[in-house]
Amino acid sequence: MFNAWLNLLAREVDFILKDRVVRRFFLIVPLLVGLLFGALYCRGQILEVPTVICDQDQSSLSREITAAFENHPRLQVVARVSSYSEVEKLIMRDQARVGVVIPPDLQDKASRGEAAQVLTIVDGSNLINSNYGISASSEVVNDLSSRLGLSLLNRAGYFPEQAARVSSSLNINEEVWYNSALSYAYFLIFAFIIFILQQTFLIGSCQTISRETANGCWQDLKSALPGWCLLPGKVLPYWTIGILQLAIILLTGRVLLALPVNGSIICLLILSMIFFAVLAALALLVSQLTIPLNSLRFTMFIALPSLALSGYTWPLSAMPAFVRAISYALPLTWYLDGFQAITMRGAGWTVISRPLLILAIMLLVCSLGNYAAWKITNRVQQTNIQLAEGVNEV
Amino acid sequence: MSNCSAPEMNKWKLFLIIQMEEIKAVCADRMVLGIVLLVPAFYCILFGLLYSGAVLHDIPVVVWDQDNSSVSRSLVENLDENEKVKVIARVTDMQQVENLVQSGKAKGALVIPSGMARSLMRGEPATVLTIIDGSNLIVAFNLRKGMMTVTRTFKAGISMQLLSASGVLSDKALSILQAVSFREHVWFNPTYNYFNYIMFGTLVMALHQVILMACCLVVARDRRQGKRKAQLEEAGPGLLLLGKSIPYLGIGLAQEGIVFLMLHNIWGLPAHGSVWVLLLAGVVFSLVVIGLGLLLSTLSHDEFEASAYVMMVGLPAFLISGYSWPSYLMFFPIRGLADLLPTTWMLQIFRTIAVKGGGLTLVLSPLAVLTTMVLVTYTAIYYLWYKEARQIRQCIELG
Numbered sequence: 001m002f003n004a005w006l007n008l009l010a011r012e013v014d015f016i017l018k019d020r021v022v023r024r025f026f027l028i029v030p031l032l033v034g035l036l037f038g039a040l041y042c043r044g045q046i047l048e049v050p051t052v053i054c055d056q057d058q059s060s061l062s063r064e065i066t067a068a069f070e071n072h073p074r075l076q077v078v079a080r081v082s083s084y085s086e087v088e089k090l091i092m093r094d095q096a097r098v099g100v101v102i103p104p105d106l107q108d109k110a111s112r113g114e115a116a117q118v119l120t121i122v123d124g125s126n127l128i129n130s131n132y133g134i135s136a137s138s139e140v141v142n143d144l145s146s147r148l149g150l151s152l153l154n155r156a157g158y159f160p161e162q163a164a165r166v167s168s169s170l171n172i173n174e175e176v177w178y179n180s181a182l183s184y185a186y187f188l189i190f191a192f193i194i195f196i197l198q199q200t201f202l203i204g205s206c207q208t209i210s211r212e213t214a215n216g217c218w219q220d221l222k223s224a225l226p227g228w229c230l231l232p233g234k235v236l237p238y239w240t241i242g243i244l245q246l247a248i249i250l251l252t253g254r255v256l257l258a259l260p261v262n263g264s265i266i267c268l269l270i271l272s273m274i275f276f277a278v279l280a281a282l283a284l285l286v287s288q289l290t291i292p293l294n295s296l297r298f299t300m301f302i303a304l305p306s307l308a309l310s311g312y313t314w315p316l317s318a319m320p321a322f323v324r325a326i327s328y329a330l331p332l333t334w335y336l337d338g339f340q341a342i343t344m345r346g347a348g349w350t351v352i353s354r355p356l357l358i359l360a361i362m363l364l365v366c367s368l369g370n371y372a373a374w375k376i377t378n379r380v381q382q383t384n385i386q387l388a389e390g391v392n393e394v
Numbered sequence: 395m396s397n398c399s400a401p402e403m404n405k406w407k408l409f410l411i412i413q414m415e416e417i418k419a420v421c422a423d424r425m426v427l428g429i430v431l432l433v434p435a436f437y438c439i440l441f442g443l444l445y446s447g448a449v450l451h452d453i454p455v456v457v458w459d460q461d462n463s464s465v466s467r468s469l470v471e472n473l474d475e476n477e478k479v480k481v482i483a484r485v486t487d488m489q490q491v492e493n494l495v496q497s498g499k500a501k502g503a504l505v506i507p508s509g510m511a512r513s514l515m516r517g518e519p520a521t522v523l524t525i526i527d528g529s530n531l532i533v534a535f536n537l538r539k540g541m542m543t544v545t546r547t548f549k550a551g552i553s554m555q556l557l558s559a560s561g562v563l564s565d566k567a568l569s570i571l572q573a574v575s576f577r578e579h580v581w582f583n584p585t586y587n588y589f590n591y592i593m594f595g596t597l598v599m600a601l602h603q604v605i606l607m608a609c610c611l612v613v614a615r616d617r618r619q620g621k622r623k624a625q626l627e628e629a630g631p632g633l634l635l636l637g638k639s640i641p642y643l644g645i646g647l648a649q650e651g652i653v654f655l656m657l658h659n660i661w662g663l664p665a666h667g668s669v670w671v672l673l674l675a676g677v678v679f680s681l682v683v684i685g686l687g688l689l690l691s692t693l694s695h696d697e698f699e700a701s702a703y704v705m706m707v708g709l710p711a712f713l714i715s716g717y718s719w720p721s722y723l724m725f726f727p728i729r730g731l732a733d734l735l736p737t738t739w740m741l742q743i744f745r746t747i748a749v750k751g752g753g754l755t756l757v758l759s760p761l762a763v764l765t766t767m768v769l770v771t772y773t774a775i776y777y778l779w780y781k782e783a784r785q786i787r788q789c790i791e792l793g
Contacts, residue, residue: 021699029706036710039725046723091581092750118576124583125749127591128718131535134580138542141576145550171521172545174538177495179528184719187531195709203702293698297425300705305437307709308444308596314588315533318447323440337498344529345496 026204044183046132048076052096059107074136202299205238205283207292235280263342275335281366288373306332412637448589450536452480456500463511478540609687610700631779646680666751682736685771
């Protein structure tokens with residue numbers, strides 16, 4: 001029986017290597033997409049948010065403000081204009097994402113102690129851009145707010161040394177943990193690649209049985225091996241290759257793009273092994289029940305919305321309970337939860353025990369589903385054979 | 395179609411029959427019918443619910459207040475009152491802060507040093523530490539904004555309080571000190587509403603995928619069912635191409651209308667600009683996608699292969715389109731690749747018109763690019779189908 005099992009594995013590997021679609025999607029696409037995402041987010045953070053400045057005051061105070069925006073490393077002044085409508089036009093045309101409008105009488109008013117307002121505008125239509133824009137402009141504004149008043153006092157002839165000391169006595173330091181540069185590369189590359197890996201894994205493995213049924217070979221395989229041997233054997237090669245691909249991608253990401261893989265590799269390996277086992281069991285279940293094209297559609301129906309639903313980008317706590325329930329039922333949700341805890345936050349067993357346990361339960365449920373599907377398809381087949389024999393006899 | 399006699403058949407009748415057969419084929423495959431009819435509406439509802447939170451509130455934060463003075467307590471209160479932040483725990487050492495942030499229970503922390511109030515009274519420097527978990531950038535940016543607003547206001551308030559109390563400056567000097575203020579405007583999406591940001595992109599991608607999904611099957615299915623030869627022979631490549639495209643254009647436009655109405659009227663997604671310009675863009679975009687689907691179907695081995703390609707293109711096409719990560723930061727070959735995809739241009743049109751309220755003149759160049767794409771794709775398909783028809787004729791003549 002062991003030889004028959006080895007033959008089964010060899011047969012599946014042969015199929016993976018020879019079938020055009022499976023070879024392309026399962027073996028080549030993940031690596032190509034990995035490269036694409038790596039190249040896409042290699043800059044990591046937005047350092048040059050295009051900024052337009054409209055200085056209608058042209059005073060020393062307004063120049064101080066302009067210089068503060070110019071000197072910020074995340075902002076790049078791309079235009080200086082003289083009217084508000086020009087700022088509007090540039091932002092509307094996507095040529096600038098941040099605008100600074102300094103009113104004409106700023107210095108005069110401020111020197112008299114009258115309220116004067118500088119306007120900062122951020123284009124909110126692309127939240128990724130605007131996050132960096134607002135973050136940078138807030139940093140400039142925070143810095144200027146404490147400096148400008150003192151600078152004005154100096155100009156007005158007051159010598160507020162004690163005032164300067166008092167107003168700068170409270171400092172606010174900020175630390176960003178786990179992703180100090182607020183880099184999108186750290187945040188997204190691995191998650192997107194895992195999502196694609198899940199898709200290619202399912203495309204490759206979802207037809208493992210439906211293909212055999214369509215070719216008429218399934219009966220022979222069934223008579224050669226018992227179910228507990230045959231079913232795992234059919235997906236074992238996919239599972240092994242999936243894990244290897246993940247390892248290659250993690251290694252490449254770590255070495256080429258310096259992406260974080262901080263925690264225990266053993267934790268990560270065990271979590272990944274269980275995750276791929278859940279996917280394999282799911283593909284097997286769908287494959288037992290439908291024809292190849294529909295197996296592909298069913299698995300993609302589960303896979304496609306899974307990243308948005310996983311809570312990896314938009315947090316689970318902000319989703320309604322009904323959607324959260326769907327999210328909890330998807331293996332990717334738990335895998336990404338554990339994956340991020342290990343790779344970015346360097347977490348260990350205590351933190352990942354929950355995702356690990358839930359994935360293990362999912363594996364058990366899918367395995368039981370496979371067992372039930374195996375029994376049902378066998379019974380249907382036997383009934384069909386009996387019916388056919390009955391018809392023949394008649 | 396195969397049972398109609400070609401020579402005497404009126405071309406227009408044939409044209410109608412091709413369309414009817416295509417609609418029948420879509421209806422016959424229950425899964426395709428389900429995808430075409432239900433998926434856009436389903437995704438509208440699912441993603442609508444998913445992002446219905448729209449604006450992040452109450453991001454959990456832990457506080458380690460070593461000072462425990464009235465000043466430090468008022469800072470913690472200010473933080474808790476900010477709508478973006480919620481103080482979930484008060485701890486007594488750094489280890490507890492680390493544990494809560496590492497386990498993801500808290501997304502940030504505020505650490506107030508001991509003796510802060512006393513130092514401030516004496517005019518000595520004191521440093522408050524804010525910690526932000528940067529592992530989820532959507533949460534991190536929102537939290538950072540909330541924390542910065544609170545600390546900035548607090549700092550300004552404390553300074554003024556101390557200056558007034560110390561009597562260092564006259565009232566006039568105090569008003570000069572706080573004369574300049576900054577006002578922040580966020581245009582087009584003032585509340586950083588994630589729903590408003592992501593839904594238009596999701597809508598365009600869902601339509602793209604559904605049209606592609608249905609069209610990629612057309613030629614492969616006809617070949618499998620053995621209808622292809624008769625169709626090419628009787629109708630010729632030009633008429634067949636037109637007949638195959640029109641039903642899907644109808645489906646695409648109907649879907650666009652339904653989804654747009656659902657998002658705008660049910661979910662309240664703000665949409666500006668002219669509906670006619672959006673409709674025009676929708677027609678051109680649908681034609682490009684139909685063309686790409688038919689091209690893929692012509693070149694694929696079978697329906698499984700064509701469908702697998704379609705499943706893979708969605709996410710990468712969205713990500714490189716420039717809708718989320720700005721295209722000027724992309725590595726140039728990727729920018730080139732993105733320019734070849736219709737979604738890049740359609741999303742640009744959508745954002746300019748529906749999000750920013752721009753007019754037709756602002757989207758002329760993306761519209762021109764999409765139109766060129768229609769011409770190129772259809773010419774390529776026509777050429778391939780023409781070649782296939784010629785080969786069929788040659789086979790018939792030879793055999």
